[in-house]
Amino acid sequence: xxxxxxxxxxxxxxxxxxxxxxxxxxxxxxxxxxxxxxxxxxxxxxxxxxxxxxxxxxxxxxxxxxxxxxxxxxxxxxxxxxxxxxxxxxxxxxxxxxxxxxxxxxxxxxxxxxxxxxxxxxxxxxxxxxxxxxxxxxxxxxxxxxxxxxxxxxxxxxxxxxxxxxxxxxxxxxxxxxxxxxxxxxxxxxxxxxxxxxxxxxxxxxxxxxxxxxxxxxxxxxxxxxxxxxxxxxxxxxxxxxxxxxxxxxxxxxxxxxxxxxxxxxxxxxxxxxxxxxxxxxxxxxxxxxxxxxxxxxxxxxxxxxxxxxxxxxxxxxxxxxxxxxxxxxxxxxxxxxxxxxxxxxxxxxxxxxxxxxxxxxxxxxxxxxxxxxxxxxxxxxxxxxxxxxxxxxxxxxxxxxxxxxxxxxxxxxxxxxxxxxxxxxxxxxxxxxxxxxxxxxxxxxxxxxxxxxxxxxxxxxxxxxxxxxxxxxxxxxxxxxxxxxxxxxxxxxxxxxx
Amino acid sequence: xxxxxxxxxxxxxxxxxxxxxxxxxxxxxxxxxxxxxxxxxxxxxxxxxxxxxxxxxxxxxxxxxxxxxxxxxxxxxxxxxxxxxxxxxxxxxxxxxxxxxxxxxxxxxxxxxxxxxxxxxxxxxxxxxxxxxxxxxxxxxxxxxxxxxxxxxxxxxxxxxx
Numbered sequence: 001x002x003x004x005x006x007x008x009x010x011x012x013x014x015x016x017x018x019x020x021x022x023x024x025x026x027x028x029x030x031x032x033x034x035x036x037x038x039x040x041x042x043x044x045x046x047x048x049x050x051x052x053x054x055x056x057x058x059x060x061x062x063x064x065x066x067x068x069x070x071x072x073x074x075x076x077x078x079x080x081x082x083x084x085x086x087x088x089x090x091x092x093x094x095x096x097x098x099x100x101x102x103x104x105x106x107x108x109x110x111x112x113x114x115x116x117x118x119x120x121x122x123x124x125x126x127x128x129x130x131x132x133x134x135x136x137x138x139x140x141x142x143x144x145x146x147x148x149x150x151x152x153x154x155x156x157x158x159x160x161x162x163x164x165x166x167x168x169x170x171x172x173x174x175x176x177x178x179x180x181x182x183x184x185x186x187x188x189x190x191x192x193x194x195x196x197x198x199x200x201x202x203x204x205x206x207x208x209x210x211x212x213x214x215x216x217x218x219x220x221x222x223x224x225x226x227x228x229x230x231x232x233x234x235x236x237x238x239x240x241x242x243x244x245x246x247x248x249x250x251x252x253x254x255x256x257x258x259x260x261x262x263x264x265x266x267x268x269x270x271x272x273x274x275x276x277x278x279x280x281x282x283x284x285x286x287x288x289x290x291x292x293x294x295x296x297x298x299x300x301x302x303x304x305x306x307x308x309x310x311x312x313x314x315x316x317x318x319x320x321x322x323x324x325x326x327x328x329x330x331x332x333x334x335x336x337x338x339x340x341x342x343x344x345x346x347x348x349x350x351x352x353x354x355x356x357x358x359x360x361x362x363x364x365x366x367x368x369x370x371x372x373x374x375x376x377x378x379x380x381x382x383x384x385x386x387x388x389x390x391x392x393x394x395x396x397x398x399x400x401x402x403x404x405x406x407x408x409x410x411x412x413x414x415x416x417x418x419x420x421x422x423x424x425x426x427x428x429x430x431x432x433x434x435x436x437x438x439x440x441x442x443x444x445x446x447x448x449x450x451x452x453x454x455x456x457x458x459x460x461x462x463x464x465x466x467x468x469x470x471x472x473x474x475x476x477x478x479x480x481x482x483x484x485x486x487x488x489x490x491x492x493x494x495x496x497x498x499x
Numbered sequence: 500x501x502x503x504x505x506x507x508x509x510x511x512x513x514x515x516x517x518x519x520x521x522x523x524x525x526x527x528x529x530x531x532x533x534x535x536x537x538x539x540x541x542x543x544x545x546x547x548x549x550x551x552x553x554x555x556x557x558x559x560x561x562x563x564x565x566x567x568x569x570x571x572x573x574x575x576x577x578x579x580x581x582x583x584x585x586x587x588x589x590x591x592x593x594x595x596x597x598x599x600x601x602x603x604x605x606x607x608x609x610x611x612x613x614x615x616x617x618x619x620x621x622x623x624x625x626x627x628x629x630x631x632x633x634x635x636x637x638x639x640x641x642x643x644x645x646x647x648x649x650x651x652x653x654x655x656x657x658x659x660x661x
Contacts, residue, residue, distance in 0.1 A: 456538035
């Protein structure tokens with residue numbers, strides 16, 4: 001069984017230490033508002049260049065699990081979510097802290113994260129291999145339409161306006177265009193600059209867009225200091241009765257989170273929002289949500305962790321990112337000369353199953369670390385920002401230089417940092433931009449090879465069942481905002497007429 | 500219609516810049532060879548994307564126009580003396596320091612050790628609001644951080660730093 005081979009390998013000293021380190025770092029960084037899991041993983045990527053590919057991917061998956069779980073600490077204690085995935089946790093976690101029940105809120109959140117992760121792991125382990133076998137039958141048209149679907153869904157559902165999301169996706173794809181044309185081998189859009197012939201590398205774009213732009217924002221708000229939170233003594237471990245009471249919520253939120261995670265481009269923040277809404281709708285006391293109600297914390301934290309496992313399914317089976325962090329993990333696979341997609345299970349099963357094993361062990365480690373050390377971890381919320389931001393800037397510059405031994409990449413990173421900052425000021429989402437950048441070569445390669453195979457005909461888009469379905473979902477995602485607005489107006493008009 | 504909480508002037512500037520960028524891509528793609536062995540060729544995808552981005556950005560500009568016409572200085576909100584002030588000037592200063600740090604190494608004017616220590620001291624000093632009492636701590640931290648990075652990259656990862 002390749003999964004158990006990967007699991008036993010993970011339990012040997014070096015991989016285990018790496019996953020442990022990844023989870024611990026993820027928790028610490030995820031808990032600090034202003035530092036994100038995305039930033040941690042992008043900054044770690046240059047270092048993984050020197051590691052074995054399996055160990056590198058395991059380390060990054062550990063960070064992913066730790067980061068999503070760690071963000072609940074600041075969300076609960078300070079009402080400042082470490083990452084957007086914990087926004088919903090603030091609604092009930094922070095009121096619980098104000099009521100002197102911070103330890104209880106964190107205990108609930110940690111257990112919920114663990115349960116969500118474990119249920120999601122089961123879905124990941126059961127679905128990923130058959131998904132990859134199905135995906136092997138996909139041709140260029142299926143891949144092209146799947147990339148299209150991922151970009152459109154991400155643009156329409158991630159955050160903000162569909163228009164800005166689509167522009168961001170186009171910009172990300174365009175930024176990938178300069179370099180050597182993959183089909184003809186001729187330079188394209190280099191404008192006579194030799195350095196452009198290699199194209200823009202993934203790492204400078206990622207670190208610029210996420211780390212540098214975030215640092216600029218943090219410097220502008222450097223005087224915003226988190227209030228001192230009192231993490232009073234209290235029992236964190238839930239009793240069996242507590243677990244039984246929340247079991248329905250655990251299961252429902254895990255399934256919602258996993259399903260949302262599987263859908264391309266929708267992150268764990270949407271998963272926690274939907275799960276929170278579902279828990280409130282199903283509750284006999286919906287009015288208590290938002291006032292320090294325990295099921296609110298459970299729903300939000302279960303779903304956001306479950307979404308991580310769900311998002312890993314399209315990542316390892318199709319090479320399609322479920323979220324921005326997944327796009328970076330795809331970048332990590334590419335950096336290690338691995339081809340993300342269904343062939344990963346055939347060409348590098350140790351990596352594909354390593355991701356699944358690292359997700360399982362990462363969740364177990366996260367539960368232990370958080371339960372034992374969350375009171376100490378909470379102290380990092382107050383690390384002086386001047387030292388932290390300066391260190392990150394040095395790591396960004398030297399890390400990017402180290403990967404390509406080139407200052408061109410460093411300048412690209414700084415330029416993309418400024419672009420990312422301006423995009424965020426204009427409320428343009430960075431997710432579609434980065435995912436567009438990652439998916440552009442896949443989309444172009446498959447479109448061109450598809451057209452070559454049909455002599456220029458687009459007919460397979462409509463005659464191949466999966467391609468037609470993906471295309472239909474893309475069109476529906478594009479039209480949905482307009483349709484929902486029309487339906488809302490019609491309902492509102494109907495109510496006025498009745499009134 | 501979608502509403503936006505962003506500054507419409509920043510949005511307009513970005514939208515116009517993106518239209519300009521689309522134009523640059525069109526000009527660049529015009530010089531690419533016609534397809535010979537395949538139906539699409541190397542210029543088609545950049546042209547399609549640039550055209551799409553230009554159209555979407557134009558729609559964005561049109562949507563922004565009413566907001567720009569309405570835009571007038573908002574009445575000054577009562578200042579909360581407790582609220583922390585934003586520091587855009589500080590961000591600009593730190594960014595200039597980063598550009599200088601990279602440029603100094605790129606043009607071979609200083610090694611990573613020298614430039615790095617200087618950068619961390621300058622950056623730390625700026626970010627602590629030029630508090631001289633914290634300067635000795637910053638200097639000590641700069642030396643430790645840069646030497647540790649240099650050691651890790653040159654001895655552990657075998658990379659020649661500038």
